[in-house]
Amino acid sequence: MEQIRILLVDDEEHIRLLFKEELEEEGYSIGLASNGFEALEMLKVGEFDLVVLDIKMPGMDGIQTLNEIKKVNKEQRVILCSAYGEFKQDFSSWVSDAYVVKSADMRELKDTIKNVLGV
Amino acid sequence: MNFANTLGKVIDISHSNLEIASRINAILNIVSGDLLFEEVLVYTLDKDRRLSCRFMNRSSRLFDLLNDYRSHVGEGVVGTVAQKRSPLFFTSRDVPPRLGCLFYAGLDDVLPRYRVFAFLPLADDSFLYGVLLAGSSSKEAISSDEKVVLSILSRELGGILRTYDLLLSSKKQITELATLSELGRILTSTMEPHAILENIALITAKTLNAWFATIKLDLAFIRFDGQRFTSGTIASPMEGQVLDLENEALRLGQPVFRTDARIGEGSSAPPLFLFAVPIVAKDRILGTITLCLKQEEQRDIADDQGDRYLVNMIANYISSGLENVLLTIKLRDALRELGDAQRRLIENEKMRSLGEMMANIAHEIKNPLVVIGGFTKRLAKTARLDENEGRYVDIITKEVARLESILNEILNYVKEAPLLFELCDINNLLDEILYLLASDKTWAHIKITKEYDAHLPFALCDVQQIKQVFINILMNSFEAMRGKGTITVGTEQTTSEEKPFLAVSIKDSGGGISPAVMDNIFNPFFTTKEKGIGLGLAISNKIVTHHGGDIEVKNKPGEGALFVVYLPSQSRTTKEG
Ligand SMILES: Nc1ncnc2c1ncn2[C@@H]1O[C@H](COP(=O)(O)OP(=O)(O)OP(=O)(O)O)[C@@H](O)[C@H]1O
Ligand SMILES: [Mg+2]
Ligand SMILES: [Mg+2]
Numbered sequence: 001m002e003q004i005r006i007l008l009v010d011d012e013e014h015i016r017l018l019f020k021e022e023l024e025e026e027g028y029s030i031g032l033a034s035n036g037f038e039a040l041e042m043l044k045v046g047e048f049d050l051v052v053l054d055i056k057m058p059g060m061d062g063i064q065t066l067n068e069i070k071k072v073n074k075e076q077r078v079i080l081c082s083a084y085g086e087f088k089q090d091f092s093s094w095v096s097d098a099y100v101v102k103s104a105d106m107r108e109l110k111d112t113i114k115n116v117l118g119v
Numbered sequence: 120m121n122f123a124n125t126l127g128k129v130i131d132i133s134h135s136n137l138e139i140a141s142r143i144n145a146i147l148n149i150v151s152g153d154l155l156f157e158e159v160l161v162y163t164l165d166k167d168r169r170l171s172c173r174f175m176n177r178s179s180r181l182f183d184l185l186n187d188y189r190s191h192v193g194e195g196v197v198g199t200v201a202q203k204r205s206p207l208f209f210t211s212r213d214v215p216p217r218l219g220c221l222f223y224a225g226l227d228d229v230l231p232r233y234r235v236f237a238f239l240p241l242a243d244d245s246f247l248y249g250v251l252l253a254g255s256s257s258k259e260a261i262s263s264d265e266k267v268v269l270s271i272l273s274r275e276l277g278g279i280l281r282t283y284d285l286l287l288s289s290k291k292q293i294t295e296l297a298t299l300s301e302l303g304r305i306l307t308s309t310m311e312p313h314a315i316l317e318n319i320a321l322i323t324a325k326t327l328n329a330w331f332a333t334i335k336l337d338l339a340f341i342r343f344d345g346q347r348f349t350s351g352t353i354a355s356p357m358e359g360q361v362l363d364l365e366n367e368a369l370r371l372g373q374p375v376f377r378t379d380a381r382i383g384e385g386s387s388a389p390p391l392f393l394f395a396v397p398i399v400a401k402d403r404i405l406g407t408i409t410l411c412l413k414q415e416e417q418r419d420i421a422d423d424q425g426d427r428y429l430v431n432m433i434a435n436y437i438s439s440g441l442e443n444v445l446l447t448i449k450l451r452d453a454l455r456e457l458g459d460a461q462r463r464l465i466e467n468e469k470m471r472s473l474g475e476m477m478a479n480i481a482h483e484i485k486n487p488l489v490v491i492g493g494f495t496k497r498l499a500k501t502a503r504l505d506e507n508e509g510r511y512v513d514i515i516t517k518e519v520a521r522l523e524s525i526l527n528e529i530l531n532y533v534k535e536a537p538l539l540f541e542l543c544d545i546n547n548l549l550d551e552i553l554y555l556l557a558s559d560k561t562w563a564h565i566k567i568t569k570e571y572d573a574h575l576p577f578a579l580c581d582v583q584q585i586k587q588v589f590i591n592i593l594m595n596s597f598e599a600m601r602g603k604g605t606i607t608v609g610t611e612q613t614t615s616e617e618k619p620f621l622a623v624s625i626k627d628s629g630g631g632i633s634p635a636v637m638d639n640i641f642n643p644f645f646t647t648k649e650k651g652i653g654l655g656l657a658i659s660n661k662i663v664t665h666h667g668g669d670i671e672v673k674n675k676p677g678e679g680a681l682f683v684v685y686l687p688s689q690s691r692t693t694k695e696g
Contacts, residue, residue, distance in 0.1 A: 104492020
């Protein structure tokens with residue numbers, strides 16, 4: 001069975017490292033991007049089953065990145081993963097497939113990923 | 120006998136600046152000594168025009184007997200002389216004169232000792248001031264020379280009495296003026312309004328020598344702590360009478376009085392005089408001023424000239440000043456309200472900037488926290504740790520989780536979610552919440568009593584948020600009761616400013632909120648609990664306020680707390696509607 005590929009977008013290096021290790025442990029193959037532009041570039045060259053997207057990032061924030069991604073590919077599945085739930089009220093975040101609040105406890109993120117991927 | 124000498128002495132004295140009573144007494148002594156009368160007495164007219172024996176010569180014996188009795192003009196010998204304004208003389212050959220109209224106990228034994236009596240009116244051309252009585256036991260008759268001397272004397276005495284009268288009335292005018300000027304000073308002072316009113320009561324009571332003076336304001340339009348200002352004490356049996364009289368004065372818009380007021384039940388208590396005067400400003404009655412006087416004073420009050428006139432004058436005088444005072448109060452109230460509003464505004468502003476700051480800090484903290492917690496968990500999974508190390512890692516993980524939840528709450532508090540309004544059956548919602556909470560085994564010994572209004576209208580609200588409110592309050596009750604007690608949840612319809620509201624009350628038996636912290640419980644991060652965050656009520660309050668409602672706390676220290684949540688309701692929407 002082919003490995004599921006997830007693109008992890010976050011401006012904080014340690015978050016990327018933590019999420020990568022945790023998700024690889026779940027059997028996913030992880031690609032990393034540290035901002036929105038990088039993420040869009042990577043999506044052009046490679047296919048990802050899912051993007052896990054931070055919101056607060058310098059330059060292009062997660063919501064803008066989300067919109068760009070969906071413009072190119074409406075089918076691309078994206079989970080917004082922010083430190084806070086406040087962006088849930090931002091209508092433009094609704095085009096994402098899910099919204100998870102970052103936590104040291106990764107269970108919610110992992111469950112949500114499974115849900116969105118339908119596995 | 121040298122009459123000229125006697126008259127000379129009398130005139131000297133009458134023109135001296137001795138005090139008036141002393142002048143009269145000195146003259147009576149001279150007459151007694153020089154003209155050989157053992158009794159030389161002066162009757163004067165009281166305010167109610169009755170004659171009473173007021174002055175005497177040094178050796179008088181009759182004075183004590185006559186002094187008790189007052190006779191009307193026209194009554195008895197003294198009264199007749201006064202009425203006719205002409206002298207009467209008696210000798211032992213005449214029938215012994217009856218001095219008043221009635222029989223004096225003791226007088227009958229004494230009178231036969233005297234052989235002559237002279238009664239002379241004390242008057243000037245227009246007024247009668249009193250009657251002179253002279254009696255002697257050594258004379259057979261009164262000579263015509265003596266009569267002339269006595270009549271000159273009586274004119275002189277009349278003159279002195281007139282001065283006395285003038286002096287009294289000017290004294291009274293001075294008192295009045297002094298009272299009014301004192302009142303004026305107070306009314307225009309910068310004293311607190313209640314101090315002004317208390318002072319007015321005090322001055323009025325003092326001037327009129329009253330048991331008490333009480334000012335009652337009858338003003339619906341003004342907020343005033345305590346509408347009554349009293350100098351002296353209103354004995355409790357009298358309170359009702361005072362109130363009745365005040366109401367009558369208000370109703371009639373004119374002074375009313377009663378003479379049968381009593382302090383005690385028994386007949387031994389002397390009747391008192393109650394007098395209530397409305398305080399009338401330009402277009403309305405501001406209240407009443409009521410006085411309680413001893414009965415002797417009643418005589419003055421009852422006639423229009425005396426103290427009653429003074430009370431009316433005081434009432435008139437204070438009414439205009441009082442209006443200014445009341446306007447000042449109104450102004451002050453308005454200013455205070457303005458100040459409150461301003462303070463609230465600043466408070467809100469402060470909270471907002473504090474909120475923004477907190478949000479920023481929280482943002483900065485959350486990511487590192489996730490990293491710390493996340494890697495600690497990984498450490499726990501992958502590293503071989505001994506028992507102690509395992510516990511440490513566990514503690515770090517738990518503390519991180521706690522910090523995370525604090526940060527989440529801060530941001531929930533700071534960021535206002537827009538409301539998603541829907542019609543909500545609050546009774547149902549409460550049932551749902553209570554079912555949920557009570558199914559936890561820690562609630563096993565919590566008794567829940569429901570007192571619902573079965574016809575409660577719908578509330579238009581954000582159900583998720585309102586649910587949060589009830590859960591917060593119920594959790595607080597639960598926490599206050601330490602696992603055991605009764606929670607009473609009730610709903611009812613009310614109105615506020617004619618708009619329909621529904622009230623949800625949540626009462627517990629958890630001992631209540633300590634009064635010391637009462638003012639703080641709605642402040643964010645105020646908590647008395649070891650594990651509390653102190654946002655429960657702050658958030659609840661914010662949510663309810665956003666809904667246009669209000670949370671009210673009724674606390675019974677030692678018993679429990681009662682929280683009432685008011686939410687706007689659909690006026691006539693029933694469950695079917
Ligand atoms: N029913 C109650 N009985 C007694 N004290 C109460 C009650 N409700 C609130 N309080 C007091 O008010 C304080 C503030 O309550 P609030 O719900 O805001 O915070 P908390 O319960 O301490 O913490 P949190 O709800 O955030 O976990 C409480 O700490 C407690 O002292
Ligand atoms: Mg970020
Ligand atoms: Mg609480």
